[in-house]
Amino acid sequence: MAPVKNGRLLFNEYPEGYPIPGKTTVYDESETIDLENVPLDGGFLLKVLNVSVDPYLRGKMRVDSAYSDHFLPGKPVYNLGVGVVLRSELSGVKPGDHIYGYLPFQQYVVKPSLDDYQILQNEHNLPWSAFVGVAGMPGETAYYSWKEYSSAKKGEVAFVSTAAGSVGSFIVQLAKADGLKVIASAGSDEKVAFAKSIGADVAFNYKTTDTNEVLAKEGPIDVYYDNVGGSSLDAALAHASQGARFIECGMISGYNADPPPVKNLMSIIYKEIKIFGFLITSLRPKYVDEFYREVPKLVANGTIKYLEDRTQGLQYAGHALEAVQRGTNKAKSVIIVNEE
Template sequence: MPEFTNGRHLVKEYPSGYPIPGRTTAYDTSAKINTDSVSLNGGILAKLLLISVDPYLRGRLAGYTPSKFALEEPLAGYGIVKVIRSENDKFHPGDILYGNGRIRHEEYSIITKEEAEHVVAFKPVDGIPLSVYIGAAGMPGLTAFTGLKEYGNVKKGETIFVSTAAGAVGSMVVQIAKKEGLKVIGSAGSEEKVKFLKELGVDVAFNYKTTDTREVLQKEGPIDIYWDNVGGDTLDAVLENTNEHARVIMCGAISGYNGEPAIVKNLMYTIYKQTKLYGHLVGPLLSKYQEAFDKDVIPKLADGTYKHREDKVYGLDKASQALLDVLKGANVGKSVVVVSED
C-alpha cells in the first residue's frame, strides 16, 4: 500500500487568550504513513475514531498543568481508537480501545508498549453508543460520580448548586444529585441550556447571563454543596451564601482559563463557616470508584434513566473550532469530534 496523508491536529503556538482556530492549533496534512509497513517496535497501530474536546485542554496549551503540550506536536486527550495492527499480545486487530487522556489527535498513531498501559479494550453496553464512552459513560461521568462520592458527603434534603450545569460533567452531577435526594440549583449560559436542565429535573435552573447568581442563591439557598466549574465571581457568590460546613468541589475554573486568572475575594467566609474546599481530579480516584460507577451509572445510561446530549462535529479538521466553542460555551452537550466511523 502506498503512503497516504495522516491528518493531525497540531499545537502551533501558546495562546494568551482564547485559542484561535488555525493559528493556536491547526489541522495539518504534511505527515504521511504506510499502515502496512510502518514499524511498531512492539506497539500498536491505531486508527482514531473519536476525540473528546474538554476545557482542561486549554490548561495544557498554557502550562496550567504539568503536562504542557509541545509545539508542532498533536494535542492529546481522551478518545477512542481501533487497532489496525498489533505487536502487543494484549490487543488485537479490530479491538476498540479507550484512552485515558493520551490519545493523540492524529488519524493514525503508534501506541507504544508503555503508552498501551493507559488504554483499555472494551465493548459498548447495548443501548450506549460508542461516543458516549468519552462523555457520560466515560471521563465526564466518572468525574461527576467520583467527586460527589469522595467529597460531597451527601445528605438527603441538602441543597447543591452546580455551575456550568448543562455541560458534560455538570449534567451528570445534577442527575446523580437528584437521585440522592438533593435540591438542585443549576446555572447555564443560554435559554436552550436552561431548558435542558429542566428536562434533567433540576429544581432551579437559570441563565447566569440574564439572571443575577447572588439573587438566586440568596433566595434558594443557603448552599450545602457547590460543584464549581467556573471559579471567580461565581465562587465568591457561593461563599457568601453557604451553610456552615458546606463542601465546595472545585472541578474547574473556566472563567480564568483564557486570560488573567479570576480573582476570588471571599475566602474569609470559608473560615467563618468552616467551609471545606476540595480540588478534584478524576484520575487518582478511578481505582476506588470505577467498579461502583460501572454498576450504578452505566445501567442508568443504557436504560435512559440518566440523559445526555452530544455536540458532534465530523472531521479532525473541525477540532480547533470545537475547542474554541467549548471554551466559549457555544456547544450544547458533550463536545465530540467524529474522525472515523469505521
C-alpha cells in the same frame, strides 16, 4: 494499498487569551501512512474514532501548566479518545478491539504497548463517543468527586455551575438521585432547558440573570459543585449554609483571562465551609471498578441522560477547542475523527 493522508491537529503556539484556530492550532495533512505496511514493531495500529475536547486542555496550552504536561509546538494536540485496532502484533490485542486512553488528534497512530490504555468492553452497546464523555473521564470526574466529597443528605440544596456540561449535567442527576434540591446555572437558554430536562429544580442563564439573586431566593446552599470560579464562586460563598461543602472541579473563568475577584472568602471561616479540590487520578483507584460496573448500564437504560456536541472532522477541531473555552459549545464536545 497506497498510503493515505494522516491528518493531524498540531499545536502551533501558546495563546495569550482564547485559543484561535489556525494560529494556536493548525490542521495538517502533510503526513501519510501505509495502513497495510507501516511497521508495528510489536505494537498495534489504531484508527482513531473520536477524541474529547475538555476545558482543562487550556492548561496544556501554557508552558507553566500547573498539573499536567503542556502541549509542544509542532506536535499533535492530544486528549482522551477511542480508537479501533486495525492491525496488531501485541499479544492480547486483536483487530476490532476498541482502545481507550490518551490519543493524538490524528487519524491513525501506532502504539507500542497497552501501557496507560484499556480495551473497552461495550456490553451495553453505547456509542463509542460516550466513552470520552458520560462513560469516560468527565463522567468519572463527576461520579468520583460526588461520592467522595458531597456528604449529600436528602432535602439539602445543591448548586451546580456549568450544569449542562458533561460533568455538571451528571452532577445534577447524581444530586437529584440523592434527594437534593438542585439549582443549576448555564450559559444559554438552550443549556438551561437541558438542565431542567434532567431534573434541575431551578435553572437559570447566569449571563442574563443575577446569580446572587437566585441563590438568595432559592438557598442557602449546602453543596456547591464549582466548574467556574470567579463571580459564581463568590456568590456561592455568600449564600452557603453553615458547614457547606464546596467541590472544586474547575475554574474556567480564569483559564483565558483574569477572573473577577472573590470577595467573600471570610465566609469560609465563619460558615465553616469545607472546600475540596481534587484530581481524578487520585480518586480513580477507589471508584473506577464501581463506575464501569454501574454507569454504562445507567446510560444505556436512560437513567443517566447526556448530550453531545459532535464535530465532524479534525479540520474543525481547533474551532471546537475555542468554543469550549468561550462556552459556545452546546453540550459535551466530541471530535469525530473517523467513522467505524
